[in-house]
Amino acid sequence: MGQQQGAYFVPSKSHWPIVAAVVMFVTVFGAAHWLNAQPGEAGFGKTVLTVGFVGILLMFFGWFRSVIRESLAGSYNHQVDTSFRMGMMWFIFSEVMFFAAFFGALFYARMFSVPWLGGDGHGVLTHQFLWSDYAAAWGANGGGGPGKVGGDFQTVAAWGLPLLNTLILLSSSITVTIAHHALKAGHRGKILVFLGLTVLLGASFLYFQAHEYIEAYKELNLTLQSGVYGSTFFMLTGFHGMHVTLGTIMLAIIWLRCAKGHFTKDHHFGFEAVAWYWHFVDVVWLGLFMFVYIL
Amino acid sequence: MAHAATHDHHDDHHGAPSNFFTRWFMSTNHKDIGTLYLVFSLLMFFIGGSFAMVIRAELFKPGLQLVQPYFFNEMTTMHALVMIFGAVMPAFVGLGNWMIPLMIGAPDMALPRMNNLSFWILPFAFALLLSTLFLPGGGPAGGWTMYPPLSLQGDSVAYVVFAVHLMGISSIMGAINIIATILNMRAPGMDLLKMPVFVWSWLITAFLLIAVMPVLAGAVTMLLTDKYFGTSFFNAAGGGDPVLFQHIFWFFGHPEVYIMILPAFGLVSEIIPTFARKPIFGYKAMVYAIASIAFLSFIVWAHHMFAVGLPLGGEIFFMYATMLIAVPTGVKVFNWVSTMWGGSMTFETPMLFAVAFVILFTIGGFSGLMLALAPADFQYHDSYFVVAHFHYVLVTGAIFAIIAGSYYWLPKWTGHMYSEFWGKVHFWNSVVWVNVLFFPQHFLGLAGMPRRIPDYNVAFANFNMISSIGGFLFGASQLIYVGVIIHAVWFSKKKAPDRVWEGAKGLEWTVPSPAPHHTFELPPVIHDDELAHGHVED
The missing domain is CATH 1.20.120.80 (Cytochrome c oxidase, subunit III, four-helix bundle)
Incomplete structure (x- = not known):
C-alpha cells in the first residue's frame, strides 16, 4: 500500500522493481549463453533462460497483483x-x-x-x-x-x-x-x-x-x-x-x-x-x- | 511561501528508512534514486576513464607498446559504451530525478516504483556488458557504433545486444517517468513557460529518448538475428546492405548526441543566471532553441555517413540540414553570453565550469560545423579530428556541465558546503589538462591520423605524447573531484543555508539543506518573483 502524503499519493516501498531487474538479467544472461553455446554442447543457457522467463511471469503476476489491490482499495x-x-x-x-x-x-x-x-x-x-x-x-x-x-x-x-x-x-x-x-x-x-x-x-x-x-x-x-x-x-x-x-x-x-x-x-x-x-x-x-x- | 508547505527536517515524520536494504534497493524516493544514479554514473565515469587511460598509454609512443591490438579495440569500444550509456546518461537522469520534482514543486516522480526499476536495470546491464571482457572470445571490439559485418565477428554479440536492450528499457522508462512528472505533477501556478530551463531541457530530451531508444533496440536486434538466426538485413548476398545498419543506427545516434547535450544546456542555463545575478536572457528563445535542435536532430543522421557512398542529393540535404543546427545553438550561446553581460558576476566552482562549458563547447560546435561540410568531411572522416570534435562536446560539454551541476546542488543534497578551494583546484586542473589532452588531436586528425588504431606513423609522435600527458593529468584531476565530494558529504563542517547561492532563484532553494526526505507534500504556493523565470516578457 502507498501512503497519502499531504495532497499526493506516493506508493510505498516495493521489492518488485529489484526483482524485475534481477529476472530480466537472468533471462538475457541465459539467452546470451544459449546463443553462444557450441553445437552439441550442453550448456546451462537454456535452463537459465527458462528460469528467468518464469521469473518474469511471476514478477508480472506479483507486481500487478499489488497494483490491483491498491487500485481496489481506492488508493489511486x-x-x-x-x-x-x-x-x-x-x-x-x-x-x-x-x-x-x-x-x-x-x-x-x-x-x-x-x-x-x-x-x-x-x-x-x-x-x-x-x-x-x-x-x-x-x-x-x-x-x-x-x-x-x-x-x-x-x-x-x-x-x-x-x-x-x-x-x-x-x-x-x-x-x-x-x-x-x-x-x-x-x-x-x-x-x-x-x-x-x-x-x-x-x-x-x-x-x-x-x-x-x-x-x-x-x-x-x-x-x-x-x-x-x-x-x-x-x-x-x-x-x-x-x-x-x-x-x-x-x-x-x-x-x-x-x-x-x-x-x-x-x-x-x-x-x-x-x-x-x-x-x-x-x-x-x-x-x-x-x-x-x-x- | 513554499518553505512553510514543507516539513522542517527535524520534525519530519516520514524520514528516510533506517534499514539499508529497504532504503536503497526498494526505494520509491526520487532523492534516493537520484543519488543511486549519480553514484553509479561516477563509478562508470572512472571505469570508462580507466579504459581511456589504457588507450592513451598505448598511444604515448608509436609502435605497439602495452597491449594487443584486439584488446586496444575492446578498450575503444568499451570506453565509448560505458561513458555514453553508463556515465553521461545516468548522470543526467540522476540530476533530473533529484531536481525536477524540487524545481516544479512535486512530492516525487510520477511513477516512483518504475523509477526504481529504471535504475536497478543499469548495474545488471553493465555487469553483462563488462563481463564480456573476461569471456574466452573477448569483448566487443568493433567500435561502439557496432557496424556490421565487423561487429558480427566477435563471440560477444549476444551479450552486448542484450546489454543494450536493457539500457534502452531503462532509458525509456526513465524518460516516460520524467515526461509524466513534468506534465502531471507541477505545483499549481508552475506554468510550462515558468519552468526552469533545466526542466524544459529534460522534457524535450525525454521525448527524444522515447523516440530513438526503440530504434536502437531494433537495430541491435537485427544484428542479433543476422549473427545467430541467419537473417540477411546487412548481408548483400541476401539482398540486404551493411549501410542499412548505419542508417538505422544513426537515426538513433544523432538524437542520442542531443540527449547527451540538451540537459547540459539546461544545467548551464540554471547556473549562469545565478552567478551573474541576472535572469536568463531570452528565456523563451532558449526553450524554442532546445525544441528546434531536438526537431533538427531527426533529419541530420546521415552526416555521420558522408563517406559511405550516399547519393549526391542525400549528401547535400544532410549537409544543409546539419548546418541549420548552428542557428538555434548560436541563439543559446548568444543568450548565455548576454546573461553574463552587465551582471554582477562571481566565479564559484559551478560558475567556472559553466563558463568553461560555454567557451569549450563552442569550440566543439565549430569543429562540428567543419565536419558538416560534406566535401571537407571526406578528408576529416574517421580521423582524430572527429575524436577531438566529439570529445570537446562531450567532455568539456556534457561532463563539464554535469560537474558544474553537481557542485551547484551538492550543498542542497548534503547540507554542507564543499571546499571552494579544492573545487577551484579541480576546475583549473581539469580545464588546463583537458585542452592539452584534446586540442592536439585536431592537428593529428588534420595531418591524417586515423582513429581507432593502436599504432601510428612516427610523424604523429609528438602530438600524441602531449595528448597522452594531458590525458593522464586530466584523469588524475578527477580524483580531486572525488575527494571534494567525499569531504562535502561526510567531513565538511560548514552548514549550507537553504538558499545556497545568493543569486539563486527557484523552488529548490526554498526547501531546507539538506533537502528533507520528502518535500512538497502539499503543493507550494508559488510567487512568480521566487521563480527564475516568473516574469517572462511576451
Missing part, C-alpha cells in the same frame, strides 16, 4: 490515473518507434538495397563486379538477394489468410470498443460477451498466423533465412504476432477482472490501457498487410 486518485495514462501512451509511442525501425529496414531493402544490387543508381559497382546477372525484384524472384540466400521460395498470397486475419483484427477492434461502451453504461453481461469475443478473435488470429507460418516453412520454402525478404517478413510479422499474443493475454486478464467486478464506469484505466494497446496492434497490422503482403 485522479492524478495517479493521469500519470498511468501518460505512461501507457508514451510506452505505446516507444513501441511504434520499435516497429518503425523494422518498417524502415523493409522500405530500405525494397527501395534501395535490392534495386542497387540489380544495377540501379550511379556508381553502384556491386552489381557490376559481383552479381552482374542479378535482376532486382521483390518477392519470389529476387527477394532472396543475388546469392539466393535460403533457396527459392514462394510468397504468401495476400488475399487468403492475411485478408482473413485483417478482417479478424478489425472486427476485434470493434468488439473491444463495444465492450468499452458497455462498461461505461454498466452492462456487465454485455462487457463479458464482447470482451470474450475480442479474446477469441485474437486467439484465432494467432491460430491462422501459426498456420500461415507452417505453410510458409513447409510448402513455400519461405523461411527467416530467405534473404532480406524472409528477414523482413518474419521479423515484422513475428514481432507483431508476439504483440498480439501479449495483447490477447492482457485482454483475457481484463476479462477476468471484469468478471470479478474490478472496474466501474468512471474508474477502469486497466481496461482502457489494454484497449489502446489492442488498437495499436491493429494499426501495425494494417501497415503490415499493406506493405508486407499486398504491395
Whole structure:
C-alpha cells in the first residue's frame, strides 16, 4: 500500500522493481549463453533462460497483483490515473518507434538495397563486379538477394489468410470498443460477451498466423533465412504476432477482472490501457498487410 | 511561501528508512534514486576513464607498446559504451530525478516504483556488458557504433545486444517517468513557460529518448538475428546492405548526441543566471532553441555517413540540414553570453565550469560545423579530428556541465558546503589538462591520423605524447573531484543555508539543506518573483 502524503499519493516501498531487474538479467544472461553455446554442447543457457522467463511471469503476476489491490482499495486518485495514462501512451509511442525501425529496414531493402544490387543508381559497382546477372525484384524472384540466400521460395498470397486475419483484427477492434461502451453504461453481461469475443478473435488470429507460418516453412520454402525478404517478413510479422499474443493475454486478464467486478464506469484505466494497446496492434497490422503482403 | 508547505527536517515524520536494504534497493524516493544514479554514473565515469587511460598509454609512443591490438579495440569500444550509456546518461537522469520534482514543486516522480526499476536495470546491464571482457572470445571490439559485418565477428554479440536492450528499457522508462512528472505533477501556478530551463531541457530530451531508444533496440536486434538466426538485413548476398545498419543506427545516434547535450544546456542555463545575478536572457528563445535542435536532430543522421557512398542529393540535404543546427545553438550561446553581460558576476566552482562549458563547447560546435561540410568531411572522416570534435562536446560539454551541476546542488543534497578551494583546484586542473589532452588531436586528425588504431606513423609522435600527458593529468584531476565530494558529504563542517547561492532563484532553494526526505507534500504556493523565470516578457 502507498501512503497519502499531504495532497499526493506516493506508493510505498516495493521489492518488485529489484526483482524485475534481477529476472530480466537472468533471462538475457541465459539467452546470451544459449546463443553462444557450441553445437552439441550442453550448456546451462537454456535452463537459465527458462528460469528467468518464469521469473518474469511471476514478477508480472506479483507486481500487478499489488497494483490491483491498491487500485481496489481506492488508493489511486485522479492524478495517479493521469500519470498511468501518460505512461501507457508514451510506452505505446516507444513501441511504434520499435516497429518503425523494422518498417524502415523493409522500405530500405525494397527501395534501395535490392534495386542497387540489380544495377540501379550511379556508381553502384556491386552489381557490376559481383552479381552482374542479378535482376532486382521483390518477392519470389529476387527477394532472396543475388546469392539466393535460403533457396527459392514462394510468397504468401495476400488475399487468403492475411485478408482473413485483417478482417479478424478489425472486427476485434470493434468488439473491444463495444465492450468499452458497455462498461461505461454498466452492462456487465454485455462487457463479458464482447470482451470474450475480442479474446477469441485474437486467439484465432494467432491460430491462422501459426498456420500461415507452417505453410510458409513447409510448402513455400519461405523461411527467416530467405534473404532480406524472409528477414523482413518474419521479423515484422513475428514481432507483431508476439504483440498480439501479449495483447490477447492482457485482454483475457481484463476479462477476468471484469468478471470479478474490478472496474466501474468512471474508474477502469486497466481496461482502457489494454484497449489502446489492442488498437495499436491493429494499426501495425494494417501497415503490415499493406506493405508486407499486398504491395 | 513554499518553505512553510514543507516539513522542517527535524520534525519530519516520514524520514528516510533506517534499514539499508529497504532504503536503497526498494526505494520509491526520487532523492534516493537520484543519488543511486549519480553514484553509479561516477563509478562508470572512472571505469570508462580507466579504459581511456589504457588507450592513451598505448598511444604515448608509436609502435605497439602495452597491449594487443584486439584488446586496444575492446578498450575503444568499451570506453565509448560505458561513458555514453553508463556515465553521461545516468548522470543526467540522476540530476533530473533529484531536481525536477524540487524545481516544479512535486512530492516525487510520477511513477516512483518504475523509477526504481529504471535504475536497478543499469548495474545488471553493465555487469553483462563488462563481463564480456573476461569471456574466452573477448569483448566487443568493433567500435561502439557496432557496424556490421565487423561487429558480427566477435563471440560477444549476444551479450552486448542484450546489454543494450536493457539500457534502452531503462532509458525509456526513465524518460516516460520524467515526461509524466513534468506534465502531471507541477505545483499549481508552475506554468510550462515558468519552468526552469533545466526542466524544459529534460522534457524535450525525454521525448527524444522515447523516440530513438526503440530504434536502437531494433537495430541491435537485427544484428542479433543476422549473427545467430541467419537473417540477411546487412548481408548483400541476401539482398540486404551493411549501410542499412548505419542508417538505422544513426537515426538513433544523432538524437542520442542531443540527449547527451540538451540537459547540459539546461544545467548551464540554471547556473549562469545565478552567478551573474541576472535572469536568463531570452528565456523563451532558449526553450524554442532546445525544441528546434531536438526537431533538427531527426533529419541530420546521415552526416555521420558522408563517406559511405550516399547519393549526391542525400549528401547535400544532410549537409544543409546539419548546418541549420548552428542557428538555434548560436541563439543559446548568444543568450548565455548576454546573461553574463552587465551582471554582477562571481566565479564559484559551478560558475567556472559553466563558463568553461560555454567557451569549450563552442569550440566543439565549430569543429562540428567543419565536419558538416560534406566535401571537407571526406578528408576529416574517421580521423582524430572527429575524436577531438566529439570529445570537446562531450567532455568539456556534457561532463563539464554535469560537474558544474553537481557542485551547484551538492550543498542542497548534503547540507554542507564543499571546499571552494579544492573545487577551484579541480576546475583549473581539469580545464588546463583537458585542452592539452584534446586540442592536439585536431592537428593529428588534420595531418591524417586515423582513429581507432593502436599504432601510428612516427610523424604523429609528438602530438600524441602531449595528448597522452594531458590525458593522464586530466584523469588524475578527477580524483580531486572525488575527494571534494567525499569531504562535502561526510567531513565538511560548514552548514549550507537553504538558499545556497545568493543569486539563486527557484523552488529548490526554498526547501531546507539538506533537502528533507520528502518535500512538497502539499503543493507550494508559488510567487512568480521566487521563480527564475516568473516574469517572462511576451
